[in-house]
Amino acid sequence: MGRYVIRRLLQMIPVFFGATLLIFLMVNVMGDPIAGLCGDKQCDPATAAQLEKEFGLDKPVWQQYLTYMGNVFTGDFGTAFNGQKVTELMAAAFPVTIRLTIVAILFEIVIGISLGVVTGLRRGRPVDTSVLLLTLVVISVPTFVTGLLLQLLLGVEWGIIKPAVSTEATFSELIVPGLVLASVSLAYVTRLTRTSIAENRRADYVRTAIAKGLPRRRVIVRHLLRNSLIPVVTFIGTDIGALMGGAIVTERIFNIHGVGYQLYQGIVRQNTQTVVGFVTVLVLVFLAANLIVDLLYAVLDPRIRYA
């Protein structure tokens, strides 16, 4: 078990540096980092040269990357376009996006798994076919369209929710945006659970459980579900990182001032430090989520634990 965790941790190190380097290079390709630093005005050449020196932009890219990473590890993520510390932006943005992600994950777990279990146990019946078609439709309609339509219907036409989320972004305001963010993953969770349940339903050990005279509920929950949920847990866990990074679209539709909003601003204003800083944290979240998934996996499946 210990060795398993250490091995996974070691595998994550190259992924962390690779992903951050990749985004660093992409941002450098993206454009002139100085242009962003002077705000909306054009920089004059003298200031530009001075800023370039100050930020070490005259050095080769790999050296800039090392310097940047060195700073990151001391907690210095640099400065955003409006002179604010990037860490301050993060302190404001991450709680919002984390709340949004929590809402989305809850939707995935509650609705996704329930629908998956129901359809998996009734494979081929009408309820299965209709849910399956529904998941395909949800997957096919891009998130931004789903979001715009829900906003139009619930927010504007029927007035059930406020079309835009306030700066506090409380949980209750985030229910609909969370559902929009979760929608596609929700459909995958349903399908994955369904496939997994349908596959394991015919497993020998389920037959044994029935032959032992266990009540149907116990056969399903303790024997069938426990085995079938292993891949689903993996999916949901890794989805945490993807949801936080993918919240850009949802946050834009509902005007939520979270991570996606800050990243969008950073990109539009060509502010290297904001973009790289936020992405670095997102990569870390992604890796941490993966590690948690690995641990959960080992808890759920003893064959891994003792491998």
Added chain:
Amino acid sequence: MPEPEPPEPYSSGGGRVPDDGGAIAATGAGGAMDLATSEGTTLEKTPGGPEGTGPAGRPRSLWSDAWRDLRRNPIFIISGLVIVFLVIISIWPSLIASGNPLSCDLAKAQEGSQPGHPFGFNGQGCDVYTRTVYGARTSVTVGVCATVGVALLGSVLGGLAGFFGGVWDAILSRITDVFFAIPVVLGGLVLLSVVTSSTVWPVIGFMVLLGWPQLSRIARGSVITAKQNDYVQAARALGASNSRMMLRHILPNAIAPVIVVATIALGTYISLEATLSYLGVGLKPPTVSWGIDISSASQYIRNAPHMLLWPAGALAITVLAFIMLGDAVRDALDPKLR
């Protein structure tokens, strides 16, 4: 399928460790790229190759079995017809739309349906019907080109890594891990925000750049599975050369999951293009694209929702058709789920 044995109600299949490769891969932000991988996992385990003999002793392949299944599947037929229709109007949009998508009359901006203009007019007074028809070309082009690029690059790299194993395999696996750690929409925003070209090529290039690891993982997995088949081992023992092994024995058996995942991915690329266009970094006018039209219509959604609904509906049907096609093909190729 007449079998000498009765259908034993419980076959085998218990206690398999589910493959986690696919789920880990699901990083497509905004959900654009992940369907294929999360579901492709089942296919990696598909035992490919010739199996079973027909009633008259006629050998049946996985492919002919699958084709027999597909022909009877209404989902396959419907989605296939939709796709054929889309391809035709992408090549000859004037067949069903006589107007010019770029000729607009501001005086008619936001007007609803009227004779000769069934879908009404958009914010610039362009005919929504004509633009919706012409938008198919862009979407299909982006989808097809991105998929072909991703499939070629991904399956060559993944296939070679799976076949030769060792150091190259380890390096490739780490590289794919790196790509999976970066949310797709985010990558698109960063890379495409400086592009000024109004052609579809930067968008396609970006999709190939960020999409290939997904396919390479699938290809690697299915090549490794195919390699372990007894008859492939037998061919190796009989002294078949590497290239012969790859082309004659492994490729036919490893390609099924790649095709399925690529078909589904095609739909998600079309969706991703629209998402990027909505965020303002995808395609740019004067290119006619559903994404652009939806994006500009979203500002007027309260007053003139028709401007958004028509292109959005067309987009959804297109994506749905490709995903359902891939789904049907996967079901047909996966004997385990029969």
Added chain:
Amino acid sequence: MLLEVRDLHVEFRTRDGIANAVNGVSYTVDEGETLAVLGESGSGKSVTAQAIMGILDIPPGKITGGEILFQGTDLLKLKEDGRRKIRGAKMAMIFQDALSSLNPVLSVGAQIGELFTVHKGMSRKDAKAKAVELMDRVRIPAAKERVGQYPHQFSGGMRQRIMIAMALALEPDLIIADEPTTALDVTVQAQVMELLAELQRELRMGLILITHDLGVVADVADKIAVMYAGRIVETAPVHEIYKAPAHPYTKGLLESIPRLDQKGQELYAIKGLPPNLMHIPPGCAFNPRCPMAQDVCRADVPPLFEVSPTRRSACYFWKETLDG
């Protein structure tokens, strides 16, 4: 009579048609008696057992006729909840592949103990103590230490012992063992079979031993039922059938066992393939493969002829078979 199966019919509805898996099977098992059910795969022996246990997959399976009398009650008339209470408690089943039949993510102790918590309402702690006791009884060394381990940590023979422990847990009256030793190494097979037979004698349980291995049968069974294409073709006390089979199929099975005294001779094999259950040949299902088949065999299904008070054969030419 502990168990009496009367004229049982089971079919499977599949996409490609209806497979007639069991076509009128009748047999009985007494307390403390061992019935060996013999046949190739697809003969309906496992399906009959699953119908008795009530673990058939319905659909695609469907019981279309017959009765299963267990201690006087017709199981097929019971509601699911009533059957559930019998399963595990009064009749239990041992499966062929213990590795896949045990839940990979639960400890063996939990899987054995579950029977006590569910059927007897015991606490988990008491159930665990019972599990240790049972593991001791099936001679798993260091039972106390191993009770918390998972199936994959045991060897094949030990896993099958755990299956046996699970089946015996509530001291049922009837045990159905479906090829209990087929998946094991030959050396382990004998040990497991011996253990099963010994515990059966001790607890005076009825045992249905499903197998295609005639070698296993001779030592432990009291009587034999040979099945072919969903029908019983011959039933007899075990020693009689070995002396002289009364059905050409049984004869073929016996002759296909390699024997030391026939060294050097070609091994006999029944020609042809087992029948397709969707198109069972008319008349005697065995006729296309039978060396003695006449026109009558192709026309009418043979009834079970009485060979002796304890013996039946479904062959028009049972006398000829018995003599030669």
